[in-house]
Amino acid sequence: MNLIEAIIIAIVEGITEYLPVSSTGHMIIASSFMGIEKEEFTKLFEVAIQLGAILAVVVLYWNKFIDPIKTGKLKFYFKLLVGVIPALLLGFLFSDKIDELLESPTTVAISLLVGGVILLFIDKAFQRPKIHSEREITYGKSFLTGLWQCIAMIPGVSRSAASIIGGMQQGLSRSAAAEFSFFLAVPTMAAATLYSLFLKKWDIAGVEHKGYELITQSSDNMIAFAVGNIVAFIVAILAIKFFINYLKKYGFKIFGWYRIIVGIILLILLSQGVIG
Structure with a gap:
């Protein structure tokens, strides 16, 4: 992976991480189109690049993250902790299987297509919301939202869409x-990134390395x-x-159609051997 390819992947990550279109899926597609070899550093980069996206949420919602610390009312952080537990457990238990799925553009294409169909009907399915701010969310609802988030361990599903x-x-x-979903992304993505940098073992020619060692080599x-x-x-x-402003006015339908179109195009390209 050269610097230009890294920048393109980073742009894809920044655009798609918080949209309901699957950042992982789009990075896999972009890597396939550019013919980037799926070496260990590339796999690590596609996870560790989330650090920038995490920081974006913290900066945009700075008061939300800093006020609980100033006031000592840490309920906001406890909600995030409860919500991230399912992803931490399942991610740890099925890490190897998830890694296998991350190499499959076919899985991405099918997930994009199915998720797109679902998004077409989401606005009509939930027309009478009762909760309009984070303060009204209970610990139970945090946990259940975190369970939904785990579906996004399948590439192409979208962590944002699922949560x-x-x-x-x-x-x-x-x-x-x-x-x-943005708030919950911070501990979820931070845990995945830190795991990939400091705990996960990356195999290069039979020699195991930590993620930070790959970066600094x-x-x-x-x-x-x-x-x-x-x-x-x-x-x-x-x-x-963009997403918050658009979502308030228009809902999810355009993202559903986008996923369907991209999923179909991707399946056609895969069947023709254009990408693999």
């Missing part, structure tokens, strides 16, 4: 579900990692602002 739908199923409004890797996260941070801020 937003889960939130709406728990009675949250579209915007409240989207914002809680060459200046090219360090530059790609740093620039990629900066780009992902900037693009994610713009994407989040």
Whole structure:
């Protein structure tokens, strides 16, 4: 992976991480189109690039994250802790299986297609929300939303889509579900990123390395990692602002059609051997 490819992947991550279209799926598609070899650093980069996207949420919702610390009222953080437990447990138990799925564009295509059909009907399915802010969300609803989020371990499903739908199923409004999805993304993605950097063992020619060792073993890797996260941070801020404003006015239908179209195109390209 060269620097230009890293920047393109970072742009894809920044745009798609918080939209209900699957960032992982789009990074897999982008990598396939560019012919990037699925070496260990590339796999690590596609996870660790989330650091920039995480920071974007913290910066945009700074008061939300800092006020509980100032006031000592940490209920907000306890909700996020409860919500992230399912993903932590399942992610740890099925890490190897998830890694196998991450290499499958076919899985991405099918997930995009099925998820797109679901998004076409989500707005009509949940028309009478009862909860309009994070303060009204209970620990139980946090946990159940976190369970929904686990579906996104299948590439192409979209963590954002799964957690937003889960939130709406728990009675949250579209915007409240989207914002809680952003909040829940911070510990979820941080855990996945830290695991990939410091705990997961990456095999290179039979020798195991920690993620941070892969990054620091060459200046090219360090530059790609740093620039990629900066780009992902900037693009994610713009994407989040767009998404919240659009969602309040128009809902999910356009994202559903987008997923369906991309899924069909991807299946055609796979069947023709254009990408693999």
